[in-house]
Amino acid sequence: MTDKISVNCQAKLSEAITKLSAMFRDKKFMVVSLRPGKDRTLDQNALWFAMYQRIAEMTQIGDIEDARRHCKLHYGVQILINEDAGFREGWYATMRHLSYEQKLALMGGCPLFGPDGFPVTRLFNRAQGVAYTDRIVAYFSGLGVVFTDLLSQEAA
Structure with missing residues (x-):
């Protein structure tokens, strides 16, 4: 029993x-x-949830959970593959062969990994979390999604 x-x-x-x-x-x-x-x-986590919400509102990606799955798979997994040899080895051994749709589905709540899905962002250190935020902003800003207000609250 651990409490935080x-x-x-x-x-x-x-x-x-x-x-x-x-x-x-x-x-x-x-x-x-x-x-x-x-x-x-x-x-x-609060910032990322607000970003997922904004992405869902301003794009055709789907709902908030769809935006979260997309970001975890496209940006989070890539960060961990690039920076963590153990993660990279595990990903290639267990996940790489799955279809895109299967990988995307596993990023969200599922019976195998629980309500948070495949562990990605919870494995991040601070620098990886910042890189994840930056990658989301870079990609979706190019699609017209505005995060300025959310990021200015983060700095406050």
Whole structure:
């Protein structure tokens, strides 16, 4: 059982202390890790969801989930293939032979990989996440999708 709580206000601090106390009462032994900083995945995931929504609104790609599948397969997988030898080896061994439609379907929620689909963006480090965002912007801006407002909120 692992819990992760981002503490960014008094209420979250109270929640963390309450969970820690309850776990100690129940288990008596725990491993606790603390680190300062902001959980970038929450902000990044929110940005990507807004981008997928914008892509769905401004293109003929389909709905938000279709935009997400497209971006994961076309940009995320390529980043990981280029930068992670283990991922590349696994992709080539298990996924490369599948049809485009099968690969695209597996990027979304499915019984094999769960509600988030084939793991791509959750494997990213910070630099890969930035590259993913940049690639989405570069491609879809060329199709007339405007992300300026979303990206300016990200910088704030």
